[in-house]
Amino acid sequence: MECVVQGIIETQHVEALEILLQGLCGVPKERIRVHELCLKSGPSLAVPSEIRLLCDLAQPTPSWTVRHVGGAMRGAGAEQISVLVRTMVESKVSNNALRFFYSLGYKLDHELLKIGFAFRFQRGAPITVTVTSANKMPKLHATDEAVPVTPGIQMVEITAPTAGDNYNEVGAAVSSFCEYLAPLLHLSKPGVSTGIVPTAAAAAASLLSNTGDDPSL
């Protein structure tokens, strides 16, 4: 299982966000270039299901992962918490995974190229912050020709694994971290639209002006 929140940020403010995250996390950023293929079960299978195949193109040799995201936790506990808690299982797989799932009766629904960066660190829980642009391909699997789905807008996602019995603590750790990012963006449960934070421009300008270039600092 995992706790997750999402938000959006204008591309022009991503550099400032990166500076802020670098200062907060204290770890080097990781480059993200992931070809994401969303597969859905075909009509022959009785139970509808969906998986994502992720091909990490940032590595010298591409590596593959299969991921299944399940339903969100429901009930009073879920409503009180400010993060989404959902089941998530992922596994490394060999590079013939796409052909394998096609053979099992799955069909390609859509594919995206996610480009950006991530920070992975420990702050009350193991937390991962990813900042990515989603890019669509004009032709099947043509990652070199990908273009942004929403030019000028990037997605920020924060996730932290939970065993299920500690989601309150993990959720609190994620929420606490989100507060540091509040001047730049608002993060909330996926599906809850929050838009762009009005203070983002000023906050970004402040972050950029405070770093490096001013000789008086």
Next chain:
Amino acid sequence: MSSQILAEVCQCVEGFGSAAKEGRWRTTLTIYRPVARDPSSTATSAPVPMPGDLPRDFLGLTLHDRPGAYFFILRHHRLILQADANVQSLMDKLQSYKARVVLHFEGFQYQLGDFMLRVGKCVQSHADTLRGIMMEVEYLPLSSIDKSRQIMEDFLDIWQDAVIKKSLPGQFINVELNFADYGLQDQYTPQHTALQYATCIVQLMATVRS
């Protein structure tokens, strides 16, 4: 097929004198079946593909010496996929395929010079019935299939002679497998082992049916 025969097979191995018993091993093979939609139950006028397009030869394996890995095999498609062990949990959540039969290959392993031998029985999970007896022969110094072919054949000849002398009912059958059909190379890997177990179970089922 009986435990007595299995015990005598183990005695064959131990009769080689320098064989050192090294403990137990277990490989688990699962036969999956699709959870297919019933074509007659659809309310739409659009044609629904018959479940016949779904694979019926879908196998999963956990190898004794790779507990962190899981192998899926689609024999008709000549496809083998290697994944982390938790991929089984992922497949459970998808509910698109269910485990129908689980078989365990288990027994004792012996070090015999440069060879590792694993002798064991094949039993269905939660049942005592012995389905078959199998042996896995591993030649440790080489990982090239071509280069080790002759020595493996020589070993099998010696083994068959030992079994014949014991007057055991039945015989060991070595089914040659064309690994290249599955895209595998000459360098031996756990995927090769997984394919051999899959072939073994197919051979076992064919023998039982006949």
